[in-house]
Structure formats: C-alpha cells, structure tokens
Amino acid sequence: RKSTLNPNAKEFNPRSFSQPK
C-alpha cells in the first residue's frame, strides 16, 4: 500500500517548544 503522507509537506515550526540544552 502506498503511503498517503506527502514528503513535500510544509515544515512545522513550534511556538512553545524549546530545545533542551
């Protein structure tokens, strides 16, 4: 079965998530 996911989808930018250092 072929995936319905689109590799050209727009990247998501989180507002609230901060990377742990």
Place this chain on the structure above:
Amino acid sequence: QEPLTASRLAAAPLHEQKQMIGERLYPLIHDVHTQLAGKITGMLLEIDNSELLLMLESPESLHAKIEEAVAVLQAHQAME
C-alpha cells in the same frame, strides 16, 4: 498539560487547529527523530484532525505513523 480534546480543538479558529495539534505532536516526534521533527510534524498535520487526536492518545499508532513518514521521506530523498 491538559489533553487536547475534540471540543477544545473545535473551539479554536480553523487555522489555529493544526498549530494546536502540531504543538502536541512536535515534542513527541522530537523525542524519536530530533533532526526531522519539524518536517515529520508537517507531514502528519496533513492528516484529518480527528485521526490526529486519536494518534495523540495512542503512542503505538503515532509511532507507526512517524516511521511511515520517515520511510516516505527517505524514499523521496533517494529519488532526488
């Protein structure tokens, strides 16, 4: 953090709904695929909201979808 329910989601403007779901999905995806988290989240956000809410409550189906997205991305990159 309160769970994101269908009714809370429905109360938000349409353009905000995907952002709200994305904010929940992103940290979970970031745990598994740090570098690809933004891209994978964007791909999964094209799925229906109702299905995304189910995934947020089901780690198994979320992780299956994440792995599917990674496979699609790798196949796509291999073609380029």
